Amino acid sequence: DLTMASGKMTGEWVPDELEGVMYDSEVEQAIHEVYPSSDPLDVIEFDPVDYINKLFPTEQSLAGVDDTIGRMRVKIHTLDSDIRGIVREQAETGHDGRQSLEEAHRAIEELFGRIRNIKEKAEQSEVMVKRITGDIKQLDIAKKHLMDSIRTLEKLRLLITNLEEIDRNMKFRQYSHVASQLKG
Numbered sequence: 001d002l003t004m005a006s007g008k009m010t011g012e013w014v015p016d017e018l019e020g021v022m023y024d025s026e027v028e029q030a031i032h033e034v035y036p037s038s039d040p041l042d043v044i045e046f047d048p049v050d051y052i053n054k055l056f057p058t059e060q061s062l063a064g065v066d067d068t069i070g071r072m073r074v075k076i077h078t079l080d081s082d083i084r085g086i087v088r089e090q091a092e093t094g095h096d097g098r099q100s101l102e103e104a105h106r107a108i109e110e111l112f113g114r115i116r117n118i119k120e121k122a123e124q125s126e127v128m129v130k131r132i133t134g135d136i137k138q139l140d141i142a143k144k145h146l147m148d149s150i151r152t153l154e155k156l157r158l159l160i161t162n163l164e165e166i167d168r169n170m171k172f173r174q175y176s177h178v179a180s181q182l183k184g
Contacts, residue, residue: 025044028044029044032044040054055068056068162181165177165181166178166181166182169181
């Protein structure tokens, strides 16, 4: 029950409409840090009875209750408009956020597709490099054999040339030349 004591209302009864949402003190403190306010309605320890007593300190001040109610209604209307605007912004932001998230998902999928494509090309390149290096090894071995064959043929040519010269010196009976060629 609200009572008037020395021109002020006192009591413990609070109508349901005046009961606010109570948050943990840490949450209230964080809200106050983010959105500082000098409005007495935003105080963590808000007491509606004290607030009403400050608005109407005496019985005679109750004559201005209609003006106070009008100011409160304007304030409520302004707050409702602000809330609607913020909710509308949030809805648009949420839509933009969802759209951005979907675009990010598409970009990530495209990026993974490109990565897979690059990986496949790298694997193909690796196979091609292995084939080329295998071919180079075969060509290197063939070159070595060819060089060995050329050296052997050169030695054979020198041997044949020496044999022909020995044969010619034998025909002319130049045994001293034959002996020097056989030493070399």
